[in-house]
Amino acid sequence: MIEIKNISKSFNGRQVLDNVSGVFKKGETSLVIGASGTGKSVLLKCMLDLVRPEAGTTLYDGRDFYVGDEEDKKDIRREMGVLFQGGALFDSKTVHENVQFPLDMLTKMGEGEKKDRVEFCLHRVGLDGTGSRMPSEISGGMKKRVGIARAIVMNPKYLFCDEPNSGLDPLTSIKIDELIKEITDEFDITTVVITHDMNSVLSIGDNIMFLYKGKKLWEGNSQTILGDTVPELEEFVFCNKALSLMRAGK
Known part of the structure; x- marks a missing residue:
């Protein structure tokens, strides 16, 4: 609350x-x-x-x-998880790297554990198989989904x-x-x-x-x-x- x-x-x-x-x-x-x-x-x-x-x-x-x-x-x-207006994705990072960013910054999780968590979150927002794409390669709606995945990656x-x-x-x-x-x-x-x-x-x-x-x-x-x-x-x-x-x- x-x-x-x-x-x-x-x-x-x-x-x-x-x-x-x-x-x-x-x-x-x-x-x-x-x-x-x-x-x-x-x-x-x-x-x-x-x-x-x-x-x-x-x-x-x-x-x-x-x-x-x-x-x-x-x-x-x-x-906290935050979905910023416009998605606020890093243009130079892949979809997977964008979602993983909070885990890199705020946790001591191993690479395998981080990979599993990112894939789970991308699956939850309906973006299976998009991890290697760049933000410029996806639609506006998909960018918002990536933003949501990043917002929930820290549970x-x-x-x-x-x-x-x-x-x-x-x-x-x-x-x-x-x-x-x-x-x-x-x-x-x-x-x-x-x-x-x-x-x-x-x-x-x-x-x-x-x-x-x-x-x-x-x-x-x-x-x-x-x-x-x-x-x-x-x-x-x-x-x-x-x-x-x-x-x-x-």
Whole structure:
């Protein structure tokens, strides 16, 4: 479980996050949604300690991520997997080498053990036989799958996905959503997804946090979001649902 408490962050006097709190439960796919500029990505960076908030804290199963020595933080980081927007693969490394990278950096596993783990993760995301390819030789959807394989190669307790459907066609987006949900359920991971994709919201949103101008304005799930009457949420849902239909050619 991840708990964020009263997170506030500003840049150059502009309040980006304002007293945001919430709980992301183990085994659930939790979504943070909102329009561009509402603080979604900054919240993710605060949770990963890439940006330090002026106030508040993030707890990983009760462990405060902002206190303690560097070794304590490394222990928590080893339990994290991150799917970056765009995949963020190393162009000069093969698919296999990209997935193996966290094992090389953070573990003392032998080469055979690392090879087995990488092949298992590539198989789990449906990419058997692609290990020798370069990122330039695979599609955008495959790159996202490689990113997911790399994110789970350390067998994480916490999985973070930053706009996993960015740049993908609707059908591929659905497949990526399904894969994230399957992995969350199968490995009982605490998963946090940053998105504005309404298809994701309606299909995999076990828990949904809606940010508006840096504040948490609403919280619910995929069953309750369409029936809520918060005006800012209604506008977000309508605009993004219409955009999704346009992209799907409907």
